[in-house]
Amino acid sequence: MPRFAHDLPFDPAHGHTPEALLAVPAPPAPPGFDDFWRARRAAARRIDPRPRVGAFVEERDGVRVHEVTYASTSGRCGGWLALxxxxxxxxxxxxxxxxxxxRDxxxxxxxxxxxGSAALLPCMTGMPTRSLRADVPAHSAEHVLHGIGSRDTYVLGDCVADLWCAASALLELLPELDGRGLGYLGESFGGGLGALALPWDERFAAALLTVPTFGNxxxxxTLPSTGSGESVRGYAREHPEVVDVLAYYDAATAATRLRLPVLAACALFDPAVPPPGQFAVHNALAGPHTLHLLDAGHFAHPGEAEERRRLRAATDTFFARHLR
Known part of the structure; x- marks a missing residue:
């Protein structure tokens, strides 16, 4: 286990050895879990994304980057299109x-x-810099609580739909990609959203989930953190009934339905996303999956740059194997 000096009031490894992390389970699905997500996916499928390519931003790394907007279930989202x-x-x-x-x-x-790849990089509903909304708080500690009183109003449902609609927008803009199978990459918040979104969308063929949140x-x-989960912990102390809503937004439960190939990069030490939750997502994956161990997530440490380089190399190899 890595040892890092820190001044946090808790252990970012939460006392879990690698062996213990590999044994963290997924919670059982609540009643109607699959029907709930299939209905959300059906609603997103009915959306005409009406993508609009905006200003040219830059050319780098073999792509030309433009601003882009598209329609999702809760309104228009902004982001970037790489061609x-x-x-x-x-x-x-x-x-x-x-x-x-x-992201900015x-x-x-x-x-x-x-x-030879293209990508759509959305900002999720309410998030800076391109999908800010007056009715949705932008700060993560408040955003993660928006609409949390009901599974039907929780903002995370809108954010999952933003990924599905981003795929629709990308395929409308680039019809040559239709039928080829898309790749998904998501880190932290994006990793958890990916686990929730991908089981219900056959257009994706492989995914990288890095330090995924919302697991178990x-x-x-029960685990303190410096991330958005701490806001949810505080809310749950005052509103214990929220556990019934959270059950429908559990990335580990969703992972039990996720059958496409996944590269899961999970950290042994992470103050923002507790490692047991990350590994719960990995351990639950129902399809072919590979674990890429990280010493730490959300924490500056010696060797971080090399760790990022190794993950990028593993990512390139993974998608070369699984995307046609």
């Missing part, structure tokens, strides 16, 4: 989620895993 710089038809397509806090550039996701909510509610 092959040589002007040729894209050979592969990706949807790329972001961490809690949003496409650059952190570049280069894309495979040459009953356990997460």
């Amino acid at each position: 092959p710089a040589d002007g040729r038809p894209a050979r592969h397509g990706f949807v790329i989620g972001h961490g809690y806090g949003g 550039t496409a650059g952190d996701a570049l280069p894309l895993p495979l040459p 909510h009953p356990l997460r509610l």
Whole structure:
């Protein structure tokens, strides 16, 4: 186990050895879990994404990046569209989620895993910088509680739909990708959303989930953190009935339905997303999956740059194997 000096008032490994992490289970699905998510997916399928490509931003790493907007179930979302710089038809397509806090550039996701690829990088509902809304708080500690009183109004449902609609927008803009099977990449917030979204969308063929959040909510509610989960823990102390809503948004439960190939990058030490929740998602994956161990997530540490390099290399190899 890695040992890092820190001044946090809790152990970011939560006392779990690697062997213990590999034994963390997924909670059972609540009644109607599959029907709930299939209905959400059907609603997103009815949306005409009406994508609009906006201003050119930059050219780098083999792609030309433009602003883009598209329609989702809760309104229009903004983001970035990366297209092959040589002007040729894209050979592969990706949807790329972001961490809690949003994104202000496409650059952190570049280069894309495979040459000749295109990608849509959305900002989720209410998140900076391109999907801010007056009726949804932008700060993660408040965003994660928005609409949490009901499974039908919880903002995470809108964010999952944003990924499905991003795929629809990408395929409308680039019809050459239809039928090829999309790749998904998501880290932290985007990792948890990916686990919730992917079991219900046959257009995706493979995924990278890095330090995924929202795994095993009953356990997460017992574990302190510096991330959005701490807001949920505080809310649950005052509103214990929220556990019934959270059960429908458990990334580990959803992973038991996720049958496409997944590369799961999970950290042994993480102050923001407790490792037991991350490993609950990995352990529950129903399809072919590979575990990529990280010493730490959401924590600056010696060797972090090399760890990122190794993960990028593993990601490239993974998608080269699983995307046609």
